Amino acid sequence: MSGKQEDYEFDPSEEFYDADQASVLKLGSRFADRYIIEALLGIGGMGCVYRIFDTETNSTKALKVLQNSLLSDVAVRRRFVREGRASLMLNHPHIVQVHEFSATPDGLPYMVMEYLQGESLADILMKSGTLTLARFITTFAQVLSALSHAHELGIVHRDIKPSNIMFSPTSRGRENVKLVDFGVAKLIDDSGGTQELTVLGEFIGSPCYMSPEQCEGNEIDIRSDLYSLGCVMYEAITGVRAFRAGNSLRIMHMQVHEMPPPFSKVVPEASIPKWLEQLIFRTLAKNPADRYANAYKLKIDLLDGRFRGADEGTATNFSVLPWESLRAQPFDETSSGSFEIPKDKPTAPAIEKVSPAATLAVGTISNPQVFKSFNWNVLKLLNLSGILTEEDLKNARHFQQLNGGDLGRILILLGRIDNNTLIAAKTAQHLIQLGELKQDKAIALVRKCQKTGKSFEETKSQPKSK
Numbered sequence: 001m002s003g004k005q006e007d008y009e010f011d012p013s014e015e016f017y018d019a020d021q022a023s024v025l026k027l028g029s030r031f032a033d034r035y036i037i038e039a040l041l042g043i044g045g046m047g048c049v050y051r052i053f054d055t056e057t058n059s060t061k062a063l064k065v066l067q068n069s070l071l072s073d074v075a076v077r078r079r080f081v082r083e084g085r086a087s088l089m090l091n092h093p094h095i096v097q098v099h100e101f102s103a104t105p106d107g108l109p110y111m112v113m114e115y116l117q118g119e120s121l122a123d124i125l126m127k128s129g130t131l132t133l134a135r136f137i138t139t140f141a142q143v144l145s146a147l148s149h150a151h152e153l154g155i156v157h158r159d160i161k162p163s164n165i166m167f168s169p170t171s172r173g174r175e176n177v178k179l180v181d182f183g184v185a186k187l188i189d190d191s192g193g194t195q196e197l198t199v200l201g202e203f204i205g206s207p208c209y210m211s212p213e214q215c216e217g218n219e220i221d222i223r224s225d226l227y228s229l230g231c232v233m234y235e236a237i238t239g240v241r242a243f244r245a246g247n248s249l250r251i252m253h254m255q256v257h258e259m260p261p262p263f264s265k266v267v268p269e270a271s272i273p274k275w276l277e278q279l280i281f282r283t284l285a286k287n288p289a290d291r292y293a294n295a296y297k298l299k300i301d302l303l304d305g306r307f308r309g310a311d312e313g314t315a316t317n318f319s320v321l322p323w324e325s326l327r328a329q330p331f332d333e334t335s336s337g338s339f340e341i342p343k344d345k346p347t348a349p350a351i352e353k354v355s356p357a358a359t360l361a362v363g364t365i366s367n368p369q370v371f372k373s374f375n376w377n378v379l380k381l382l383n384l385s386g387i388l389t390e391e392d393l394k395n396a397r398h399f400q401q402l403n404g405g406d407l408g409r410i411l412i413l414l415g416r417i418d419n420n421t422l423i424a425a426k427t428a429q430h431l432i433q434l435g436e437l438k439q440d441k442a443i444a445l446v447r448k449c450q451k452t453g454k455s456f457e458e459t460k461s462q463p464k465s466k
Helices: 074-089 121-128 133-152 222-238 248-257 274-283 295-305 356-362 376-384 390-403 407-413 419-433 439-452 456-461
Strands: 035-043 047-054 059-066 098-103 109-114 165-169 175-179
Touching: 035 059, 059 074, 074 098, 074 109, 121 165, 121 222, 133 165, 133 175, 133 222, 133 295, 222 274, 222 295, 274 295, 376 390, 376 407, 376 419, 376 439, 390 407, 407 419, 419 439, 419 456, 439 456
Parallel strands: none
Antiparallel strands: 035 047, 047 059, 059 109, 098 109, 165 175
């Protein structure tokens, strides 16, 4: 038995996986002097994962060790070490955190990780079916944030698949998505390259989600992960795998030479937006040069798409283009956010022309006009109006910390306010600053705008009811 272990009492009524010969460690024993082995959570192609209790921190964590049958496999041990090396470099809220990577005195490598409670995307798709559009965008925006972090550190995951995307509920009832299992991760600057981890008859990754270059054993970069994510996205929105066949070799041949069928063929009854299909199929381009250059650009297009109609190419129907500030600096609550009223429309909030660089970043827009950033007083007015709660603002700040962006626009994305109400609040706040409107009157008008869906100008001009 590897690792120092001592007898430890545990509740025999608790249900555990049948460890038998597959388990490396004895349930209820002590490992590395501080961890109590509580339950076997799962057995993968490379290791066993346990729920453990850390006696030094009085917390529950997860422990991963190699399977008994693989302890003498030099290639597998090398791969496990690579996972440990890669994981220790990563520090991101949407990547499972590795607290310790070490080895026992007799040479058993192990990793201590955060313990995740929840389900994988594979579980959710099997039990509940496809993701709704809102949940889809929220999920993959978080995954893409995780990939951006890994890629910036020169780490390619190489095994993006539904079972490696975990949903972990937070104390506030939100879904926090975590990317897990960097067991076949590749460090881009490693001199060994891909071939170092490949042995005769073995391929790295999961065929249904492998990129063409990965299937052919060619050198890969971060765009390989984006292709794999495209396969996962296709499945998450349609409920059907992009590439299906009777055996792995046939699937890999399809990955290299064929494109998946369009959504209209596999789910003709589903109303999936055209922009989303175009986005996913771009990630599935056979030539890496035709895909997105990086995860950040893919995330921006995904978030922008949330504000498009089913047949729109760009978000031209919105007075406030939701995510242009993601391409610049995060919202600064201390800034004045002042603006001028156009002379021909005294009560309309001011607009400014987008610079050529900004227009290029957002895309081709028929009427390239956007509002300046909203200041904190606008959000405070919405809070005083009872339209936004402190919890809404707290959630928006949390989203901003992870993704950047303007708080007002984030609140639209989160479904807390609509575009018309946000514009009404900005107009009202400006009139307050000019001394032309009392705050209590402004609050009443903004509430009415939200209730009726009418513009601030139209609402303000309506005669008082008798």
